[in-house]
Amino acid sequence: xxxxxxxxxxxxxxxxxxxxxxxxxxxxxxxxxxxxxxxxxxxxxxxxxxxxxxxxxxxxxxxxxxxxxxxxxxxxxxxxxxxxxxxxxxxxxxxxxxxxxxxxxxxxxxxxxxxxxxxxxxxxxxxxxxxxxxxxxxxxxxxxxxxxxxxxxxxxxxxxxxxxxxxxxxxxxxxxxxxxxxxxxxxxxxxxxxxxxxxxxxxxxxxxxxxxxxxxxxxxxxxxxxxxxxxxxxxxxxxxxxxxxxxxxxxxxxxxxxxxxxxxxxxxxxxxxxxxxxxxxxxxxxxxxxxxxxxxxx
Numbered sequence: 001x002x003x004x005x006x007x008x009x010x011x012x013x014x015x016x017x018x019x020x021x022x023x024x025x026x027x028x029x030x031x032x033x034x035x036x037x038x039x040x041x042x043x044x045x046x047x048x049x050x051x052x053x054x055x056x057x058x059x060x061x062x063x064x065x066x067x068x069x070x071x072x073x074x075x076x077x078x079x080x081x082x083x084x085x086x087x088x089x090x091x092x093x094x095x096x097x098x099x100x101x102x103x104x105x106x107x108x109x110x111x112x113x114x115x116x117x118x119x120x121x122x123x124x125x126x127x128x129x130x131x132x133x134x135x136x137x138x139x140x141x142x143x144x145x146x147x148x149x150x151x152x153x154x155x156x157x158x159x160x161x162x163x164x165x166x167x168x169x170x171x172x173x174x175x176x177x178x179x180x181x182x183x184x185x186x187x188x189x190x191x192x193x194x195x196x197x198x199x200x201x202x203x204x205x206x207x208x209x210x211x212x213x214x215x216x217x218x219x220x221x222x223x224x225x226x227x228x229x230x231x232x233x234x235x236x237x238x239x240x241x242x243x244x245x246x247x248x249x250x251x252x253x254x255x256x257x258x259x260x261x262x263x264x265x266x267x268x269x270x271x272x273x274x275x276x277x278x279x280x281x282x283x284x285x286x287x288x289x290x291x292x293x294x295x296x297x298x
Contacts, residue, residue, distance in 0.1 A: 005045075009070040011038040012050060016067055017141075019056030059139060068140025068155075071096070072272060075143065075279075093278065096124040098136035098145035101196065102164060103267070105224035106243035108146070111289030115281055129199045130265060137270050144271035144282070152270065159269040159287060162294025166202065166263040169245055169254040170237035178237075183258045185211045194230050194238035197222040202239050206263060239263065243293060266297055 014024035015035065025032040043050050050063035059067055078093050099108060104127065115121065126136055133145040138153050152158035168183070178191040188211055195203050195218045207213045219236050221227045224244075231238050232248065237257045248254040269286050271279060 008038050008042040009066060011035055012042060012063065013067055013070050015039060015051060015057055016059050016063065064139045071140060071143060072274060075274065076276060092120045092122045094122040094124055096126065096142045098126045098128060098133035098142040100130035100133065100146060101127050101224050102241050103146050106241065107289055107293040112282065112285050115285040119278060119281065130267065131201060132199055144269065147268055147270055148266055150268055155273055156270050157273055159283065160297050161267040161269050161287065161290035163264045163266045163297055164241040164243065165295055166239040166241050166265060167245065167256050168237055168258045168261055169231060169240045170257045171232055171234045171253065172255050174234040174237060175255060175257050179257055185213065188213050188216055192217045192219060192236040194219045194221050194227055194236040196227060202263065206239065267294065
């Protein structure tokens with residue numbers, strides 16, 4: 001049975017989260033040489049490589065498993081430490097969560113506002129497309145994630161939240177200029193679209209499935225507020241969830257460029273199968289808010 005030196009596991013975690021030995025050393029307040037020595041000692045003890053020396057540094061499969069183990073143990077120890085202290089003495093707990101930008105920009109923060117304040121939580125949010133966050137959980141980088149996938153990761157629970165409905169929207173002036181009769185296979189090649197980032201497949205899938213188009217002019221705008229602002233200012237059309245667009249449609253700033261189109265994106269909460277008080281409270285907060293603001297899954 002392996003007895004882990006958690007000082008070495010903490011060093012491995014710092015290396016993988018910071019992406020370099022230098023930044024890990026700064027975070028741990030030790031020398032870069034000491035970081036290298038601790039990693040080498042851990043790898044020697046286990047007899048296998050834990051970190052791929054790439055740029056940025058990446059975890060091997062064994063490294064991912066150790067990262068996940070260390071974070072789970074740290075969470076359990078932190079919660080136990082708080083339970084043993086007198087009321088008011090407990091410090092902050094840091095929770096790492098993976099989720100998509102649209103959830104942050106709409107319903108996620110209101111969902112956990114009371115939870116964060118009541119439990120002295122510090123958030124470490126890792127933002128990625130809803131179809132990519134699953135990977136963050138699988139590699140142990142986060143303790144939970146909001147994902148479009150319904151497949152549970154081993155050792156985790158998958159809880160349905162609901163779905164966000166996306167519609168292709170643009171400013172009325174943009175629609176009048178580029179597609180007064182709506183989008184067609186003929187005008188798509190000349191109508192710029194806004195894409196959140198290169199990992200976001202939603203726009204590409206929509207245009208390919210409906211119009212058979214795989215190449216089209218597009219802006220890359222990886223910021224929620226900037227994305228919406230670009231549409232309102234007439235730079236492009238883009239897919240926007242109802243939670244962000246209702247007021248803009250009501251006041252006439254945006255309208256649908258393809259009125260019959262609505263694209264449902266399911267969301268699921270994946271979380272480590274740790275039955276701790278914090279995880280249970282977090283899950284209750286997310287599911288309660290999701291019932292209020294998301295469309296039920298069909």
